Amino acid sequence: MSLISNFFNVVITYPIFNVLMLLYHLFGDFGLSIIVLTLAITALLLPLTLRQLKSMKVTLALQPELAEIRRRHAQDLKAQHEATQELYKQHGISSASSFLPLLIQFPIFIGLYSALNIVLNHASIAHLNSIIYPFLPQLSSIPNIDLNWFTFLNSAWHISLGVPDPTHILPILAGVVTFVQMRMSQPHAIAEIQDATLQLTQLMQFILPLIMVLITIFFAWQLAAGLALYRTTSLLLNMIQQYFVTGRGSLFAVPHVGGIPDNGGLKNGTQRQQTQPRHRSSSSRGSVQSKGAYARRHKRGSKKNRRRD
DSSP, X not given: OHHHHHHHIIIIIHHHHHHHHHHHHHHSOHHHHHHHHHHHHHHHTHHHHHHHHHHHHHHHHTHHHHHHHHHHTXXXXXXXXXXXXXXXXXXXXXXXXXXXXXXXXXXXXXXHHHHHHHHHHOOOHHHHHHHSOTTSOOOSSOOOOEEOTTTTTOTTOOEETTSOOTTXXXXXXXXXXXXXXXXXXXXXXXXXXXXXXXXXXXXXXXHHHHHHHHHHHHHHHHSOHHXXXXXXXXXXXXXXXXXXXXXXXXXXXXXOOTTOOOHHHHHHHHHHHHHHHHHHHHHHHHHHXXXXXXXXXXXXXXXXXXXXX
16 A cells, blocks of 8 residues: 555655645745646646537537437437437547546545645655755745635634635635536536426436535535635636536526426316316207207297287
């Protein structure tokens, strides 16, 4: 295990730590250093991200065909999956392209967490300088990892980026941005579909971001505030890229469930069908009664004429 840990430190943690120390030397602000690091990582992942967003855009355009596949194979999930994969293959959509940026982000996230722990847990400048590459500036003092951006709102809001945020500002921001980004990544076309199954899917697409918000806030409360800052900045940058490639998606769409048929609706429809014949039969009775009344009046008129004669 130590061999794997050392390999991870050499490949991931120490490079991130050195970039942070260089940025801190340039800007003198650890929070700003994390944001600039996030910008650099986003720029490096831009080709993969654009490929992912373009695949997402094609998927959005295929929503009518996907809806038709769901209707056609509503009772056969295997056939539905095969038809969906065949459609994706025809349009060059690969599921791996959607997950690759996430797989790359995960070790970076762990490396940033480890880099923050190095600064937090090692008070010796000599130890920190031993990790810094020889061609980079050496530290003359322990880095200040406090974030003081919100002290203008409250003088007590000093956030140490190496420990959980006691003000809860960054976890809440991370949760809000997570919800917005996930809603933007979901197709808007399905919101206009009146099919009950697809409306249920759209309702689940609204609930899933809420669940992810709760998970994000929970972990942001437990982990270092610097990770919440990195996560929030990364999602904001992804939202900007996504807006220019695929638009705002389902951000402002409201789940439509009014058209989903239920037992009450079916019952009412059946009642309407049953009452219609009654309405017609009453009309028939009315016409028969009218004919009978006319016949009786005609008969009485004939009797009066005979009496006069």
